[in-house]
Amino acid sequence: MARSLARLVKGFQSITALPAVAAPACASLRSASLRTMAVPLPFSSKPRDFSLPNVSWGPEMLRLYEFYNNLCERETEGAEKRRGPWQRLPSYNRSLKYATGGVYLSKIIQSKARLFTRNMRNPGAAFEYVLFVNKEEQRCVCILQAGHLLEGPPGHVHGGAIATMIDTVTGTHASQLCEPVMTANLNINYRSPIPLGSTVLIESTLDRKEGKKTYISCKVTSTDGSKLHTEATALFVSISISHLLLGG
């Protein structure tokens, strides 16, 4: 048990320590790099980074991706590239594979476990999103393109899917500030429906930290900011990895 705990902690550390990175800009995406980044090699040993553009991304998703991706690099006077204020967060669809030898879950469950928001094989069918974090401003921005399988009310995104994305964005933001954390409380006000297939912005800001507690606010808007779709507040509580293993 102690050995598997150590393996799990090491695994989680390696996942959360994965560097946030800037990716190539969109101009080149339409050509060679889109092909190489979007389509995972069938037998690649590298995990696929789901936050990179793929063929399903529409023009608005690509435009915003390019906008924030450009902010990930700052050009100095000597035309040198330096790290900018924003960082793109890579996103993978499984954590257990890299985290543990599998003591507390059956091998079958463990081998099949996938991150809820990254479990669709068809690009564009459900959650297409990329997160950028600005550590100086303690802000996080997610660009979401909501696919046709997320329908709730006819032609619009399901409230549970919106809640999932808010939890994902605020949770990722909180774990950037003080990892690991779990959602203790999530309050959501749905203000206007999100059309299926549309691209929206999900912005998360740190309200305050009090010991083990991290309070975060979040809003979902149209990409030009003119329409407020959803507002939320969330509380995250810092946990130890054994909390997950021993069932809280």
Ligand SMILES: CCCCCCCCCCCCCCCC(=O)SCCNC(=O)CCNC(=O)[C@H](O)C(C)(C)COP(=O)(O)OP(=O)(O)OC[C@H]1O[C@@H](n2cnc3c(N)ncnc32)[C@H](O)[C@@H]1OP(=O)(O)O
């Ligand atoms: C792990 C790393 C993975 C990395 C891989 C990356 C993967 C890619 C990222 C994707 C990101 C997805 C992010 C999804 C994040 C989830 O969805 S998590 C899943 C949903 N959440 C849960 O299942 C949590 C279930 N609840 C629990 O486990 C426990 O209740 C909690 C939340 C950990 C709290 O534990 P606890 O023992 O009650 O904590 P305790 O020390 O008693 O309380 C601490 C403080 O919090 C307060 N508090 C606790 N609960 C509440 C509450 N509900 N309301 C108000 N206050 C509360 C207490 O009053 C206390 O306050 P103070 O007395 O200190 O002032």
